[in-house]
Amino acid sequence: MAKVLCVLYDDPVDGYPTSYARDSLPPIERYPNGQTTPTPSGIDFTPGHLLGSVSGELGLRRFLEERGHTLVVTSDKDGDGSEFDRELVDADVVISQPFWPAYLTAERIAKAEKLKLAITAGIGSDHVDLDAAIEHGVTVAEVTYCNSISVAEHVVMMTLSLVRNYLPSYRTVLDGGWNIADCVARSYDLEAMHVGTVAAGRIGLAVLRRLAPFDVALHYTDRHRLPEHVEDELQLTFHESAADMVPHCDVVTINAPLHPETEGLFDDELIGRMRRGAYLINTARAKICDRDAIGRALRDGRLAGYAGDVWFPQPAPADHPWRTVPHHGMTPHISGSSLSAQARYAAGTREILESWLGGTPIRDEYLIVDQGGLAGTGAHSYSTASGGR
Structure with a gap:
């Protein structure tokens, strides 16, 4: 029988929900x-329903325990002596x-002598040392x-929030104000701007199609x-x-996985090549950007705004400088954890477990x-420290 250790974020501060804003999700097949x-x-x-927090358990407890397996769920993952x-x-x-x-990390994998499978409930497995996983024979899968x-x-x-200066304008309303000049002094139209994506895989291409x-x-x-017909279709x-x-771009969005080729990509030098007053959106991984270079560029005006939901480490400490840099639109890491997405990645996690526990192949795309x-997907999207793909 297997022991499954599941690390999820904490429940809402007011307790696990007893009701939801909507009654159902649109079906997607x-x-x-x-x-x-x-x-x-x-x-x-x-x-x-909320599945990604501790009480949600990704909907796995009944499935695993009825088959004799053990499920441990925790949010305590960092620091000496963590439950993880x-x-x-x-x-x-x-x-x-x-x-x-x-x-x-490589150190944790070395201590986990029984570990055979690491599942990302979502996409992006850079929190796993892939070289160490390869060395120790650990399978890594994501949904x-x-x-x-x-x-x-x-x-x-x-993108729209930054370009249209939405967040400061919303704050004006919350604060009881009505100074239109303050709100529009940094507001522009997105129309006719040049927008570029670093990586045009599943997310990057979807961004291009939506913009x-x-x-x-x-x-x-x-x-x-990309295929020529896609380039032609979207010009x-x-x-x-x-x-x-x-x-060439007024807006740059980062949609690449984190690996040795992308870590630290947006440093002072690369940001210095951007148009003055450009906007940078990063929902990929924080370490693709140099943390302090972002702050410098926002303060000196090279960047007109920076937004994203990825930090390092996560959760970000209270004194993380991105919390207080000017003209930012940062959120906690929430972009891929909507209730709609949770239903899919919880189901995908169970599908991976069913395959692994049943001794059948895990989907190649996982x-x-x-x-x-x-x-x-790893062979297509990632590289290792040794240069392998």
Whole structure:
């Protein structure tokens, strides 16, 4: 029997919900590329309920315990003596969300002698040391595409919020004010601006498709060039690198995974190549940007605004400088954890567990590391410290 250790974020401060704003979710059976949504044998939760917090348990307890397995759920994941560290030593499976990541470092993996499977309930497995997972024979899987559209919608929202100066204007209302000049002094139209994405995979392409109706000029860079018919359809301009692209853009959105090639990409030098007054949106991973370079660029006016929902570490400490830099639109890491997305990634997590516990292959599109190397989606999207893809 397996021990499954699941790390989830804390319940709401007022307690686990007893009712919800909506009664149901619109059904979605396929993603835009034709991939089916998760197909477990069944679910033991109500779609639209809060599943990603501790009490939600990703809807897994009944499924696992009826089959004789052990489920441990905690939010305590950091610091010496955390419950995560105490329980990890004999865990067979670890489940974690990108929004509240249990950092599976090389040191932790080395101590977890029974660990065979690390599941990301969501997308983005950079909180797992992939080189160490490969070395120790740990399979890494994530629920590919489950919240890609959720994140893309968040990118569009943040882009408009920055360009239109929405958040300070909303604050004016909360504070009882009505000074229109203050609100519009930093407000512009998105129309006719040049918008570029770093990476045009599932999220990046969805962002481009959603922004096209705003009559903007669209740019992208990616190590995998899009098909010609997609470039023609969206009138995309391709650039060989981020350094080539950013001088042409008024808005840049980062939609790339974190790996050795992207870590620290947006440093003083690259930001210095951007147009003065450009906006930068990062819902990918915080470490793709140099934390202090972002602050400098916002203070000196190189960037007109920075928004995103990814921080390092997560949760971000109270004194994290991005909380107080000027002209930011930061949120906690929520873009991919809407109640709609939770229903998909909870179902996908169960599907992965059903496959692994039943000895059947995990969907290739869910695999990041398997059989001692990058696999499936991982082979397409990630690279390792040794340079492997």
